[in-house]
Amino acid sequence: MATADLAEADSDIYLPLRFGDPGALELAYNRYGGLAYGLSLRIVSDTGDAEEVVQEVFLRIWKSPYSFDPSRGSFRTWLLTLIRNRSIDRLRARHRMPAGAELPVHLEDHSTHSDPWQTLALGLERDAVRKGLDTLPVEQREAIEMAFLSGYTHTEIAERLGLPLGTVKGRLRLGLEKLHGFFATTGLVTR
Amino acid sequence: MTGHAETQELLAPYALGAVSTAEADQVREHLPGCEICRMDLARLSEVVSALPLAVDEAQPRARLKQQILGIARGDAAAAARFGEADLPINPGPAIHLPGERSARFWRSVPRWGPVAAAAAIAALLLTWNLQLQTQVNNSRDLAARSVATAPMKSRSGGDVGQITYLAQQHVALVSLRGMVAPAGGRTYEVWIVDAHGRATPAGIFLPDGDGSKLLVLTQDIGRKSIAVSEEPAGGSAQPTSLPIISGAI
Numbered sequence: 123m124a125t126a127d128l129a130e131a132d133s134d135i136y137l138p139l140r141f142g143d144p145g146a147l148e149l150a151y152n153r154y155g156g157l158a159y160g161l162s163l164r165i166v167s168d169t170g171d172a173e174e175v176v177q178e179v180f181l182r183i184w185k186s187p188y189s190f191d192p193s194r195g196s197f198r199t200w201l202l203t204l205i206r207n208r209s210i211d212r213l214r215a216r217h218r219m220p221a222g223a224e225l226p227v228h229l230e231d232h233s234t235h236s237d238p239w240q241t242l243a244l245g246l247e248r249d250a251v252r253k254g255l256d257t258l259p260v261e262q263r264e265a266i267e268m269a270f271l272s273g274y275t276h277t278e279i280a281e282r283l284g285l286p287l288g289t290v291k292g293r294l295r296l297g298l299e300k301l302h303g304f305f306a307t308t309g310l311v312t313r
Numbered sequence: 314m315t316g317h318a319e320t321q322e323l324l325a326p327y328a329l330g331a332v333s334t335a336e337a338d339q340v341r342e343h344l345p346g347c348e349i350c351r352m353d354l355a356r357l358s359e360v361v362s363a364l365p366l367a368v369d370e371a372q373p374r375a376r377l378k379q380q381i382l383g384i385a386r387g388d389a390a391a392a393a394r395f396g397e398a399d400l401p402i403n404p405g406p407a408i409h410l411p412g413e414r415s416a417r418f419w420r421s422v423p424r425w426g427p428v429a430a431a432a433a434i435a436a437l438l439l440t441w442n443l444q445l446q447t448q449v450n451n452s453r454d455l456a457a458r459s460v461a462t463a464p465m466k467s468r469s470g471g472d473v474g475q476i477t478y479l480a481q482q483h484v485a486l487v488s489l490r491g492m493v494a495p496a497g498g499r500t501y502e503v504w505i506v507d508a509h510g511r512a513t514p515a516g517i518f519l520p521d522g523d524g525s526k527l528l529v530l531t532q533d534i535g536r537k538s539i540a541v542s543e544e545p546a547g548g549s550a551q552p553t554s555l556p557i558i559s560g561a562i
Contacts, residue, residue, distance in 0.1 A: 140559055141506050141538040144385040151378055156370035159377075164368045173377050180381045184388070188466050195362075202365040210330065244366070251367040269331035270364050276326040277333070288322070295325035301360045311359045 132197035139187040147184050154198060155180075157244070158205045165209035165271055166216075175212060179204045210273035247310065254304040262297030265290055317343070320350050328357040465489060465539070465560035478562045480535060487528040487539060489558065492520035495543045502544040503528060504552060505537050506559075512540065517548040534562060 135153070138146035155176065162172040182204065183190070190200050255263055265283075268274045274282065280290040305311040320343040326332045327340045344351050459481060465474035465488075474489035487503075495501060500519060504512040520526045530539070538561035542552045 137556070140556075141540075141561060142389055144382060144389050147385045148378075148382055151381060155378065156372055157365070157368070159373045160371035161365045161368045163371050169373070173373050176373060177377060177381055181384060184381075184385045199362045203362070206365060207330065244370075247363070247366045251363050255367060266329065266364075269326065269329040270361065274331060275333055276331045279331070291322050291326060294329060294331070295322075295357075298325050298328065298357045298360050301363075302356055305360060305363060310363050311356075 133192070136187060136190055136192060136197050139183065144184075147180065150183065150197075150201070151180060154201055157198075158201060161202060161205050162209040165206065165273070166213050171212050171216075172209070175205060175208045179208055206270070213273050250305065250308040250310050254301045254308075254310075257304055258297050258300060262293045262300070265293040266297045266301075269294060317347060317350065320344075320347065321353070324350060324354050325357055328354060328361045461562045463560050463562045465541075465558050467558055473558055474560070476534075476539060476560050476562060478534060483531060483533045485528075485530040485532075485534050485539065485562075487526075487530060487560075489520070489526045489528070489541075490524060492524045492526060494519055498546045499543055500546055500548060501541050502548045502552070503530070504540045504542065504556070505530075505532065505534060506540050507537050512552050514548060514550065515539075517544070537561070 135146050135150045159172055159176050162175040166172050268279045276290050280287045320340055323336055323340050461478045463476045464472045467473045473491055477486040500517045502517045503515040505515050506512045540556035540559035542554050542556045
């Protein structure tokens with residue numbers, strides 16, 4: 123996807139947000155609130171915690187709209203990265219685990235769909251991601267999910283699975299590379 | 314200094330947010346000097362950015378949306394009230410700006426240059442005067458509502474100037490810095506943007522030789538924002554590109 127397209131995605135949200143328009147926040151919530159809440163709930167497994175994460179992130183977006191840089195990618199990926207990171211923070215705090223590094227914010231994705239196509243497009247993307255995950259060997263998928271959704275570091279994953287650290291690193295790398303190959307055939311990734 | 318091989322091993326865990334803060338620092342230290350690792354990380358991160366889409370959407374209680382939007386609307390209402398403030402402060406000498414409320418004010422600057430410069434200086438003096446009064450009166454709240462300042466930000470969030478707004482006089486001084494003249498005969502255009510995102514053209518300009526520019530805007534921006542975009546020569550009726558700079562009181 124062209125950089126200009128990335129910059130335009132969700133510009134109906136982030137531009138008026140910069141001018142303090144609450145309607146833009148409502149639009150963001152209507153468009154991505156369900157996805158954000160679903161992601162947080164999947165990670166923290168608690169409706170109250172998930173709601174608090176969603177509220178915290180949406181208010182951060184409201185109060186600091188310039189923290190999103192459209193030249194680096196899409197608004198949706200930025201939002202979901204914030205949701206994932208705050209959810210992991212909450213999960214690790216609950217289990218008294220030391221904080222790990224946050225997910226680096228890499229924003230590129232392909233959410234240029236207008237509202238009428240939003241649901242359909244998201245459904246197609248979801249199917250593609252799930253099919254990609256289904257192609258992975260169980261041990262690679264397990265390692266990726268432990269990292270991304272459970273917030274374990276690669277060291278903690280190795281300890282929990284009783285595996286050498288190098289094996290875990292290898293599974294994570296091989297799994298992501300394989301997903302990249304699959305996603306490339308579906309247009310989910312461009313590089 | 315972290316080696317290339319070691320960084321390569323950490324790239325996948327790093328992209329997944331599954332490294333310690335120390336390891337993350339190691340990766341970040343290595344990346345600027347290694348194009349291979351930067352490209353690999355970009356590729357892996359693009360995959361990771363798609364992973365949340367695998368999760369089912371879920372609907373939180375309706376009350377959550379009400380809470381979030383209630384806070385936002387309260388903030389917006391408070392900001393709007395600022396523009397309506399009727400404050401008992403001596404405005405100082407009257408300022409008469411050329412081309413007042415003209416939609417193409419800066420386009421006429423070359424003809425009105427000396428007068429505009431004098432007006433800008435007078436307005437700056439007024440700002441200083443009001444601030445001095447504030448110090449004498451020791452009334453921080455009064456000053457905060459009469460003379461307000463806010464940063465002008467680039468699209469990436471960098472601080473590239475400042476708005477000084479005299480609310481009672483409806484005069485905004487916008488100082489910009491670090492600008493580069495647009496290429497190909499294009500120009501910068503200033504927009505006044507209302508709370509609904511509607512942009513009204515407010516003039517075109519080119520930066521001075523040192524990359525700076527002082528703009529004097531003579532209208533009520535209490536409910537609005539100021540944005541700058543790059544436009545074709547002569548300006549546009551509506552923005553044709555994303556704002557590169559914007560700010561709001």
